[in-house]
Amino acid sequence: MTKIKDNSQIDLCTDFQDQASQALIRHKSILDIMAKVDQYSSRINRAVVKSATSCGCIEIHATKQNFDGQTYEDLADKVSSHVHGEICDNCRDVIEEEIGSFMFFIASLCNTLDLDLKDIIMKEYERNKTLGIYSLK
Numbered sequence: 001m002t003k004i005k006d007n008s009q010i011d012l013c014t015d016f017q018d019q020a021s022q023a024l025i026r027h028k029s030i031l032d033i034m035a036k037v038d039q040y041s042s043r044i045n046r047a048v049v050k051s052a053t054s055c056g057c058i059e060i061h062a063t064k065q066n067f068d069g070q071t072y073e074d075l076a077d078k079v080s081s082h083v084h085g086e087i088c089d090n091c092r093d094v095i096e097e098e099i100g101s102f103m104f105f106i107a108s109l110c111n112t113l114d115l116d117l118k119d120i121i122m123k124e125y126e127r128n129k130t131l132g133i134y135s136l137k
């Protein structure tokens, strides 16, 4: 899923940040923005949980991850997301909407602190590209 090479996405990122700047009125305070980032982070998690507990389109079978005595290269194929199944279209719509709202407030946080979301994504992309599996994420 390495789609960052497409420059149109980078322009979209800048446009999105500009749009957030124009649209944010009611929650302009950085305190409101920080609270909204937390709120939508929780709403994303809740939407994923509801996919398992209410809809049932996915199941979560969590077990201990075994990191003992293996190289990072070996671990890549052995660790699990613990997700079985695929989210349905309805759950996908809900999760995408929550992530979109989360991103709006992340863009707003960047605007308030004079940070460039595009630069942040590019720096993270380059770190991950350089470190690969050794980014330890």
Ligand SMILES: [Zn+2]
Residues within 6 Å of the ligand: 051, 055, 056, 057, 058, 087, 088, 089, 090, 091, 092
């Ligand atoms: Zn579902």
